[in-house]
Amino acid sequence: MGKNMASSLLLLMAALLFCAELVSSHVNIEDHPTDSQVVKGPNRRLMAFVDCGAQCKVRCGQHSRPKICLRACGTCCSRCKCVPPGTYGNRHLCGRCYTDMVTHGNKPKCP
Template sequence: MALRALLFTVVLLCILPEAPFDRAVVEADPMIPRGGNGKAVLDCTGLCGVRCGRHSRPNVCLRACGTCCFRCKCVPPGTSGNREMCGTCYTNMTTHNNRTKCP
């Protein structure tokens, strides 16, 4: 079972950096699950798991990423960088110490 999960994670890491993540594409894709209001429902846990997979402090990263995903409805592709792909909501969110919040 662990081998299957590891293989799935490796496949995702190989595919995600190549695929551009665009909110408009997410909204237009009929295969993405929709909520009662017709808006796309993102799997924040799965997306943040990939995003924080190589972080030195994965629990801290997952907590911050989950908050950012819930508020901004976006998680950038890859394990770091690409923050501008989620727009100003993601890039401008800060902690109480004026540090960037979203990984």
Template sequence: MASRLLLLSALLLVCLAQVSSDLETGDEVALVVRGTNRRLLPYLDCGGLCKVRCSLHSRPNLCSRACGTCCVRCKCVPPGTSGNREICGTCYTDMTTHGNRTKCP
């Protein structure tokens, strides 16, 4: 009985390590629940995407904070260091600050 428990816990650790590595690489992860195969959303690296987006900004820390908020809410960061905002749709383009200026860089 103890050997079965040890074997099951080792198998669980291997599965969790595989899911963790899949999430780090940005791959989709398949979740199998009672014979059904459900797809999870791909992992979005907001920190890395915003770092690239704000790399040439005059205030990179401020830009990264705003970009991170927009990335989490809209699930999108436009490519490049500026422009291309329409690619992310109205969620990204219509978000404003308290001063009624565009929030997302």
């Protein structure tokens, strides 16, 4: 084996060790949620991450029927990626997705 071939082999082994170290020390993405997520489908776009559970709990905190409010809020949040601030009103701040969603009875769905 020539000197040139031996140095190439050492370089290749060093590169493989480096790659193995990178793979073994990778960070799991689920352990560290990002601030955004990709929406799949024909209209792909990057949308901000929203903690629907926590924000809906605040939104429905003073509602007379909190379980129904939480269910509707969770659906609206997962579809629109937004929950209006406060416990009432401000629906326009989440845009048309949130304001235009209606129930089967043609009433506003999102709290």
